[in-house]
Amino acid sequence: MDALQQIINGLTLGSLYALIAIGYTMVYGILRLINFAHGDVLMVGCYIAWFGATMFGLPWWAALMGSMALTALLGVLIDQGAYRPLRKAPRISALITAIGVSFLLENLGLVVFGGRPKAFERPEIFNQLLQWGDLRVLSLSLWVPVITALILAGLLFIIHRTRLGMAMRALSRDLVTVQLMGIDTNRVVAATFALGSALAAAGGIFWAMKYPQINPLMGVLPGLKAFVAAVLGGIGNVTGALLGGLLLGMCEILLVAWLPELAGYRDALAFVLLIGILIFRPSGIMGEELPE
Amino acid sequence: MRRVALCLCGLLAICLLTPVSSGAADPVKLGLLLPITGSNAPYGQNALRGFKLAQEARPTVLGRPVEYVVVDNKSDNIECSNATSRLIQKDQVTAIIGPLSSKNSLAAAPLCEEAKVPMVSPWATNPLVTQNRKYAFRVCFIDPFQGQVGANYAFNNLKARTAALMVDVSQDYCVGISGFFERAFTKLGGKIVLKTMYNTNDQDFSAQLSAIKQAKPDILYVPAYFTEGALIARQAHELGMNIPMLGGDASQADELIKIGGDAVEGLAFTTHFDEKGVTTDSGKAFVKKYREIYSEAPDSCSALTYDAYNVLLDAIERQKSLESAALVKGLEDTKNFPGVTGVMTLVDHNAVKPAVILHVDKGQFAYQATVQP
Numbered sequence: 001m002d003a004l005q006q007i008i009n010g011l012t013l014g015s016l017y018a019l020i021a022i023g024y025t026m027v028y029g030i031l032r033l034i035n036f037a038h039g040d041v042l043m044v045g046c047y048i049a050w051f052g053a054t055m056f057g058l059p060w061w062a063a064l065m066g067s068m069a070l071t072a073l074l075g076v077l078i079d080q081g082a083y084r085p086l087r088k089a090p091r092i093s094a095l096i097t098a099i100g101v102s103f104l105l106e107n108l109g110l111v112v113f114g115g116r117p118k119a120f121e122r123p124e125i126f127n128q129l130l131q132w133g134d135l136r137v138l139s140l141s142l143w144v145p146v147i148t149a150l151i152l153a154g155l156l157f158i159i160h161r162t163r164l165g166m167a168m169r170a171l172s173r174d175l176v177t178v179q180l181m182g183i184d185t186n187r188v189v190a191a192t193f194a195l196g197s198a199l200a201a202a203g204g205i206f207w208a209m210k211y212p213q214i215n216p217l218m219g220v221l222p223g224l225k226a227f228v229a230a231v232l233g234g235i236g237n238v239t240g241a242l243l244g245g246l247l248l249g250m251c252e253i254l255l256v257a258w259l260p261e262l263a264g265y266r267d268a269l270a271f272v273l274l275i276g277i278l279i280f281r282p283s284g285i286m287g288e289e290l291p292e
Numbered sequence: 293m294r295r296v297a298l299c300l301c302g303l304l305a306i307c308l309l310t311p312v313s314s315g316a317a318d319p320v321k322l323g324l325l326l327p328i329t330g331s332n333a334p335y336g337q338n339a340l341r342g343f344k345l346a347q348e349a350r351p352t353v354l355g356r357p358v359e360y361v362v363v364d365n366k367s368d369n370i371e372c373s374n375a376t377s378r379l380i381q382k383d384q385v386t387a388i389i390g391p392l393s394s395k396n397s398l399a400a401a402p403l404c405e406e407a408k409v410p411m412v413s414p415w416a417t418n419p420l421v422t423q424n425r426k427y428a429f430r431v432c433f434i435d436p437f438q439g440q441v442g443a444n445y446a447f448n449n450l451k452a453r454t455a456a457l458m459v460d461v462s463q464d465y466c467v468g469i470s471g472f473f474e475r476a477f478t479k480l481g482g483k484i485v486l487k488t489m490y491n492t493n494d495q496d497f498s499a500q501l502s503a504i505k506q507a508k509p510d511i512l513y514v515p516a517y518f519t520e521g522a523l524i525a526r527q528a529h530e531l532g533m534n535i536p537m538l539g540g541d542a543s544q545a546d547e548l549i550k551i552g553g554d555a556v557e558g559l560a561f562t563t564h565f566d567e568k569g570v571t572t573d574s575g576k577a578f579v580k581k582y583r584e585i586y587s588e589a590p591d592s593c594s595a596l597t598y599d600a601y602n603v604l605l606d607a608i609e610r611q612k613s614l615e616s617a618a619l620v621k622g623l624e625d626t627k628n629f630p631g632v633t634g635v636m637t638l639v640d641h642n643a644v645k646p647a648v649i650l651h652v653d654k655g656q657f658a659y660q661a662t663v664q665p
Contacts, residue, residue, distance in 0.1 A: 211495035221493055264490065
């Protein structure tokens with residue numbers, strides 16, 4: 001019974017990691033930019049939803065939609081302000097800028113929202129307690145995998161079945177040639193950031209529903225864990241991110257369950273996994289082998 | 293030439309506009325080292341309120357105005373060390389009030405020791421903070437006492453014979469108090485059935501709690517900071533656990549109830565101060581003033597910081613000096629000081645004073661008992 005409960009716990013945590021990792025990996029897959037600000041964009045998304053729900057009394061789905069739209073806008077603005085001027089610069093410059101944007105958002109959050117955490121309301125539909133014998137599952141834990149699967153399907157559809165997706169895939173191969181073909185790359189990149197940020201907001205809001213408090217530094221740890229999950233699955237591969245997230249969540253829970261005396265090292269485990277995969281299989285579980 | 297004349301005019305204007313300071317007495321400068329942001333933000337912000345009240349009520353010492361510099365340690369050790377150095381080197385403060393958490397205090401204390409600047413922590417309860425140090429003081433009790441009070445309450449009032457522990461291994465406070473609780477509880481005849489760990493900023497405790505659920509202890513001892521405490525309580529609730537929870541003084545923050553909701557109902561904890569447990573006149577006046585200005589009940593951090601300020605100023609007045617050796621002597625001599633958190637005496641740089649037990653009742657902290665040392 002205990003083992004089953006722990007597996008459920010692992011799947012719950014894993015699917016939340018996966019939900020956040022999908023957005024992370026999508027931006028990388030297309031732009032080859034590790035957007036370290038993803039976790040902080042997620043935080044802003046949560047605050048927008050919180051304001052929507054508590055200040056304006058919006059129902060949860062409206063707050064979610066509104067937050068996704070506004071966060072998408074924020075993603076476009078970040079791209080315009082921080083990344084676009086560096087489009088032709090070496091990749092490392094953009095990476096460092098991403099870290100800068102991350103710090104900017106965190107500290108801006110501290111100034112604007114204050115350092116005290118806010119309680120995040122969990123909607124009734126996600127707050128049901130289901131039980132079978134000794135097993136307990138929060139209805140949210142059942143919804144998150146469903147939502148993750150829907151988002152994944154939607155994303156795969158956009159990437160593989162639409163003109164925008166085709167442009168995105170082409171762009172991920174060669175930015176200059178795509179421009180020569182008459183595609184407005186800035187528009188495609190902006191669309192990628194909008195999509196990635198909206199996904200961050202969605203991931204963050206479900207994270208905040210599960211762990212119902214938000215604060216300006218809340219994005220740091222989920223952001224890092226999602227990054228690990230994305231690399232585990234093969235960074236750039238959205239299906240891989242799903243697998244990576246589930247694997248990471250499962251490993252963390254099982255470590256604590258089987259070796260309680262090592263429970264304090266669970267964050268370390270995530271990074272040991274990261275180092276391990278970078279040494280033994282740098283392209284990740286689902287990643288394609290890169291030509292030299 | 294014209295430019296030079298203009299510059300001279302400007303200089304003259306600046307000279308005339310600057311207030312002449314030679315007439316008034318030099319101010320006494322205190323440093324306030326608090327977690328205004330980060331995971332301990334609510335404690336730090338309340339402490340600042342307490343400090344401001346204290347400073348307004350008693351704005352001078354030895355006929356000199358008290359000035360203060362507030363620095364934010366962001367609840368982080370590296371930031372805390374930097375902030376301490378800044379207060380000592382740049383602001384050259386006479387003494388430092390803070391930091392709050394044991395972890396941050398252990399980071400600041402060695403720097404104060406080296407610079408010979410007295411430091412008075414309002415809230416750090418880990419015994420190591422003042423051990424073998426000349427310049428580190430505190431106005432709160434220490435964890436061997438708090439752990440004992442918690443264990444007695446668990447054993448005698450809650451009739452618990454078995455307990456599980458959840459320890460935040462990245463906080464010196466949690467590690468320390470859990471150890472003292474374990475020792476006291478075992479000595480009373482109780483048994484610790486499971487001890488499990490987590491880190492500050494962890495959000496998922498389902499694995500630890502599932503294991504605790506299997507172990508079926510009579511109580512769960514969680515001396516956690518409020519964020520983790522609230523999330524642990526909620527997740528325990530979601531796992532269908534009805535084990536009473538007992539915490540330490542870090543549980544006392546409004547956010548515990550706001551985030552924890554129904555799940556923290558009944559959670560009891562040991563702490564320093566509650567408005568219903570006030571025994572001194574200064575305490576009554578403090579509660580009245582605090583409620584008037586902030587329209588809510590004062591918590592332990594605000595009350596303890598208020599006391600830290602007054603203990604420090606009393607020491608200065610007794611010694612009639614701002615020299616650090618004299619200040620240390622003055623602080624060591626603190627006896628039967630009628631603070632807002634109770635009558636206290638400093639023994640080996642630690643306050644000996646009563647503890648209070650509170651529990652959450654209908655979304656409010658409710659007073660249960662005061663325990664004398």
